[in-house]
Amino acid sequence: xDPLDTETARFWEDFGPQNxxxxxxxxxxxxxxxxxxxxxxxxxxxxxARWLQWxxxxxxxxxxxxxxxxxxxxxxxxxxxxxxxxxGAFPDPILDLTWDYTNLxxxxxxxxxxxxxxxxxxxxxxxxxxxxxxxGQLLDGFAQxxxxxxxxxxxxxxxxxxTEKGNQMAxxxxxxxxxxxxxxxxAWAWPANRRILYNRAGADPAGRAWNPDKPIIxxxxxxxxGIDVPDYAPGAKPSDGVGPFIMNDxxxxxxxxxxxxxxxxxxxxxxxxxxxxxxxLHPKVQSNPAARVFAxxxxxxxxxxxxxxxxxxxxxxxxxxFWTKHALINAILQPEEFIEIGEVLAMEKGIAQGGWVxxxxxxxxxxxxxxxxxxxxxxxVDGKPTHxxxxxxxxxxxxxxxxxxxxxxxxxxxxxxxxxxPEFKAFLVSVEPTSPPVA
Amino acid sequence: xxDLQSQDYIRRSATTMTPPSARAHEQEVAKLIDVxxxxxxxxxxxxxxxxNDLRPEIGHFEGSYDNPMDLGPHVWTLMRFNEWEDEKxxxxxxxxxxxxMHCEDPGCLKACPxxxxxxxxxxxxxxxxxxxxxxxxxxxxxxxxxxxxISPVDHKSYKxxxxxxxxEVGLEPACVKAxxxxxxxxxxxxxxxxxxxxxIVDLKERGFANAGLYDPPGxxxxxxxxxxxxxxxxxxxxxxxxxxxxxAFIGVWKGLLKPLALAGIAATAVAGFLHWVVAGPNEVxxxxxxAARKLLHPADKPR
Numbered sequence: 001x002d003p004l005d006t007e008t009a010r011f012w013e014d015f016g017p018q019n020x021x022x023x024x025x026x027x028x029x030x031x032x033x034x035x036x037x038x039x040x041x042x043x044x045x046x047x048x049a050r051w052l053q054w055x056x057x058x059x060x061x062x063x064x065x066x067x068x069x070x071x072x073x074x075x076x077x078x079x080x081x082x083x084x085x086x087x088g089a090f091p092d093p094i095l096d097l098t099w100d101y102t103n104l105x106x107x108x109x110x111x112x113x114x115x116x117x118x119x120x121x122x123x124x125x126x127x128x129x130x131x132x133x134x135x136g137q138l139l140d141g142f143a144q145x146x147x148x149x150x151x152x153x154x155x156x157x158x159x160x161x162x163t164e165k166g167n168q169m170a171x172x173x174x175x176x177x178x179x180x181x182x183x184x185x186x187a188w189a190w191p192a193n194r195r196i197l198y199n200r201a202g203a204d205p206a207g208r209a210w211n212p213d214k215p216i217i218x219x220x221x222x223x224x225x226g227i228d229v230p231d232y233a234p235g236a237k238p239s240d241g242v243g244p245f246i247m248n249d250x251x252x253x254x255x256x257x258x259x260x261x262x263x264x265x266x267x268x269x270x271x272x273x274x275x276x277x278x279x280x281l282h283p284k285v286q287s288n289p290a291a292r293v294f295a296x297x298x299x300x301x302x303x304x305x306x307x308x309x310x311x312x313x314x315x316x317x318x319x320x321x322f323w324t325k326h327a328l329i330n331a332i333l334q335p336e337e338f339i340e341i342g343e344v345l346a347m348e349k350g351i352a353q354g355g356w357v358x359x360x361x362x363x364x365x366x367x368x369x370x371x372x373x374x375x376x377x378x379x380x381v382d383g384k385p386t387h388x389x390x391x392x393x394x395x396x397x398x399x400x401x402x403x404x405x406x407x408x409x410x411x412x413x414x415x416x417x418x419x420x421x422p423e424f425k426a427f428l429v430s431v432e433p434t435s436p437p438v439a
Numbered sequence: 440x441x442d443l444q445s446q447d448y449i450r451r452s453a454t455t456m457t458p459p460s461a462r463a464h465e466q467e468v469a470k471l472i473d474v475x476x477x478x479x480x481x482x483x484x485x486x487x488x489x490x491n492d493l494r495p496e497i498g499h500f501e502g503s504y505d506n507p508m509d510l511g512p513h514v515w516t517l518m519r520f521n522e523w524e525d526e527k528x529x530x531x532x533x534x535x536x537x538x539x540m541h542c543e544d545p546g547c548l549k550a551c552p553x554x555x556x557x558x559x560x561x562x563x564x565x566x567x568x569x570x571x572x573x574x575x576x577x578x579x580x581x582x583x584x585x586x587x588x589i590s591p592v593d594h595k596s597y598k599x600x601x602x603x604x605x606x607e608v609g610l611e612p613a614c615v616k617a618x619x620x621x622x623x624x625x626x627x628x629x630x631x632x633x634x635x636x637x638x639i640v641d642l643k644e645r646g647f648a649n650a651g652l653y654d655p656p657g658x659x660x661x662x663x664x665x666x667x668x669x670x671x672x673x674x675x676x677x678x679x680x681x682x683x684x685x686x687a688f689i690g691v692w693k694g695l696l697k698p699l700a701l702a703g704i705a706a707t708a709v710a711g712f713l714h715w716v717v718a719g720p721n722e723v724x725x726x727x728x729x730a731a732r733k734l735l736h737p738a739d740k741p742r
Contacts, residue, residue: 317480318506328497329488332507333481336500354502369500374522374530400497 001071003037004326007396007406015397017367017437018405034065041067042109044161044169046190052161053187054170070106077105110167114138117162118145118153138164141192157190168193177227180214184227192229200224200232200244201253207238262417263290272426273414274361276304277382291423292415301412302362307428309345311361311389313407319394325401337368337404340390341431342376351433358434359389359410361427366391366405367434389429443560443607450559452551462561469563469628470601470612471635472536473666474676475642475650476622479504479518479534486617487516490602510537512590515599516614519677531668535676536614536623539586539599541565541662546685549693550581556596563628563662564601572596583658583683601662631664638666657684 002009012026013019038045040061044052076099083091101107117138124133124146133144141160145151153159161168173185182195189195196202199216203209207219217226219238224230236242243251256265270288271279279286315321318334325331339359341351351357357370378385395404407424414423445451446461488494495513498506504520516538523533545565548557556571557578567578567587574594578587587596602612610616611625624631635652642650651670654660665679673679714721 317478328494329485331497332488332495333484334506335497338500354500369502371500371502371504374524375532402497402499 001033001035001068003035003065004323005032005398006322007398010398015403018397018403033071034061034063035071036061036065036067040065044113049195050189051187052158052169052190054167067106069109069112073105073107110162112154113162113167113169115152116154116158118142118151118156118159120144120151122150124150138162140164160192161188161190178214180216182216182227184229194229194231196228197231198244198246198253199226199228199230200246205238263288272423273298274301274303274307274412274428275426276308276310276384276386276428280382288417290417292417292420294413297413300363302428304428307361307430309387309389309429309431311359311391311410311427311429313391313393313411313424316392316394322394322396322399325394325396325399328400331400334394334401336402337366337395338371338392339366339368339431340371340373340376340392342378342387343372343374344378345387345389345431346370346372349431349433351431356434356436358432359391359429360431361410361412361429363412364409366407366409367437368395368404389431443566443603447560447562448558449561450545450548451555452548452557453554458558460561465561466627466629467561467563468601468606468625468662469631470541470615470663471624471626471631471666472663473622473624473635473638474533474535475638475647475666475668476620477518477534477536478620478622479520479532480619481506481518482617482619483536483614483623484514484516484518486613487599490605490613491515491600510586510598511588512592512597514588515539515597521675521677523675533676535665535679537586537677539565539601539663540584540658541599541601542583542658543661544659544685546581546583546658546689547578547587548581549685550577550689552577560603562606564603564606565662566600566603567596567598569595569597581685581689583680583685628660628662635664635666642666642668653679655680655683657682 007019009030009032011019012021012023012028012030014021014023038055039058042055042057044054046052076097080094080097083094088094101111119138120133120135122135123131124144126132133139139145139151139153139159140163142153142156145153145156145159168188171185171187174183175185176183184193184195196216202211202216203218207224209215209218215226216228217224217230217232222235224232224234224236232244232246233242245251245253248254258265269279269281271277271286273287273291273293275286316334319325319330339357341357345351346353351370351372353372354369356367359366359368376388376390378387380386391407391410393407395401396406397403410427410429411422411424412427415421416423446459448458449460449463451458493513493515495507495511498508500506501508505517507514507517510517516536519535519537521533521535523531525531541564543563545557545559548559548565551557552575553571553573556568556573557565558568559565572595574589574596576589576596578596579585579589587598589596602610602614605612612623615623615625624634626634632652632654639650639652647668649671650666650668653665653667653670653673665673665676667673667676667679669675672681674681
């Protein structure tokens with residue numbers, strides 16, 4: 001399912017040197033189901049400030065494209081029918097799945113949003129026995145969730161996003177009461193519409209705002225009040241001494257990660273797994289001993305005698321990852337794969353401006369044109385001149401831009417010890433001028 | 440653009456009549472391109488293609504970040520990239536958005552022989568009126584900035600309109616709207632000049648002693664201006680002319696040769712008339728017919 005025709009979906013197809021393949025020997029059958037893009041459907045987008053913003057369909061999708069919801073519903077009904085007819089090891093979760101949408105084959109995104117928010121499955125009573133929530137009512141927030149099966153929520157942090165008051169994500173009141181970029185009634189922020197996490201830290205130990213002109217929450221003598229939802233027990237008195245960083249055991253912010261890092265607690269310098277230099281701090285521990293490396297991948301590391309240059313991958317301003325090479329205008333603005341190489345190395349290797357090169361690591365080869373640039377100069381590393389080659393990464397064999405090799409043909413498979421982020425920013429390559437490919 | 444009409448004109452190509460200039464009270468506009476704030480993202484090129492509905496061909500990488508490689512009938516604005524080292528070896532990646540400068544004294548308009556194919560509006564914008572264009576290419580020769588391009592398809596000349604259709608209804612040009620860093624600004628020419636002054640003070644404080652405004656007097660100023668960090672040498676910005684002037688040839692041709700040619704045509708007519716009066720009309724004689732027949736190919740001879 002994808003709005004774009006991706007390399008992943010077309011891995012089996014022979015695209016020439018950029019993706020050689022013999023489809024008759026590929027044992028995988030691929031079904032490509034074209035989906036709508038965000039602008040072709042109602043739904044929500046979550047940004048890095050945790051806002052859930054509802055958006056509305058602006059255009060009909062092209063061709064036979066359908067929404068993810070429609071496609072998943074069609075598959076679900078067929079699978080359930082098969083379980084009904086043929087049985088299975090444990091059919092209950094599929095046969096008994098709650099599926100009470102108005103349109104059974106194409107549920108409304110708003111109904112799914114209500115499922116995410118959650119609702120009461122039975123009447124909920126308080127300690128006195130009074131009904132606080134009737135069965136079927138949408139929850140106001142995650143504080144109403146019960147662990148006895150009387151409430152349901154698809155995602156607890158989104159609880160409060162679609163309440164009996166309506167779709168909170170669709171709110172568009174941009175009022176910023178004190179002009180400090182906090183608009184509590186614009187869309188909805190998870191959790192609990194809280195705009196600033198740990199906002200108790202904006203007030204001094206006595207509960208007064210550090211900056212009296214820009215209070216966020218303050219202690220009014222009995223409660224924490226202000227323009228944001230307190231990220232703190234609303235009735236916790238300043239004299240109780242509860243730290244503002246409520247998710248940390250000690251309630252305080254941390255400069256160092258203490259026991260949280262696989263190789264902590266202090267920052268340390270390790271060389272990349274492929275490096276032309278020895279770790280000058282501690283030659284015996286060259287690279288991060290806690291990084292995730294599989295044996296086969298370790299066997300595919302190259303060394304400086306064969307691959308003397310350092311390469312790094314990066315993006316161009318004209319493109320976004322591997323998406324925009326599918327868009328005509330972006331493809332016009334940056335049409336074809338190239339690498340960037342400094343003038344000194346280009347001279348040494350006899351590589352002309354715009355000339356074809358063969359760039360190789362121990363894992364693979366890419367053939368493309370070179371941009372000879374003044375912007376990359378040799379670095380002096382451990383006393384030795386070290387050449388760096390830049391590998392912009394947007395290319396592939398599908399889309400509007402010209403066919404290119406994936407930059408990750410070259411890169412090593414190393415996962416950072418804590419984040420598992422791949423080590424694509426430093427690896428070893430060789431480079432040679434080559435003749436243009438035969439068209 | 441066709442939405443604007445002749446009462447907006449203050450200049451009209453190949454016309455002796457002065458346009459009515461009914462909107463001469465309008466403020467002159469200007470686009471200010473602050474090269475020092477440009478990050479080379481090409482959002483302006485993208486917006487230009489979107490608004491004007493232009494889709495040049497997908498090209499190739501040609502040893503440069505410039506894509507497409509040149510201005511064209513479908514490329515009205517283009518980022519030109521240049522890696523420049525000063526005398527001390529300090530590298531600067533100079534990126535200039537190229538396109539029509541909308542000269543106050545437009546060389547293209549002066550050179551144009553087709554009535555009304557190039558006009559200037561009261562707000563200063565220089566526009567090509569395609570239905571009047573005869574594709575002669577004189578505007579290309581007349582332009583000190585090498586901007587207009589003739590379409591090989593319809594043999595008409597094309598260039599940036601400064602989004603005259605947007606400006607007419609109070610909007611900024613599409614490139615201005617799309618620029619994410621505020622490197623392209625739009626407003627009245629006086630406001631833009633003032634804003635440029637502030638930027639230049641700032642740049643000078645940051646060590647660019649020769650920062651300045653590019654509003655070249657050789658064409659009586661332009662309605663697209665640049666803030667340059669090295670205004671003392673515009674040509675380092677991918678060949679921006681240091682001192683642009685309308686080619687002297689245009690002046691000779693339009694100023695001197697044109698009246699001479701008109702006099703020549705008039706003299707021919709007068710001579711013909713005098714010949715008729717004095718010697719009577721020229722008539723075809725039988726020996727002329729015979730001579731003409733000899734010249735014809737045998738197969739074409741009347742049977």
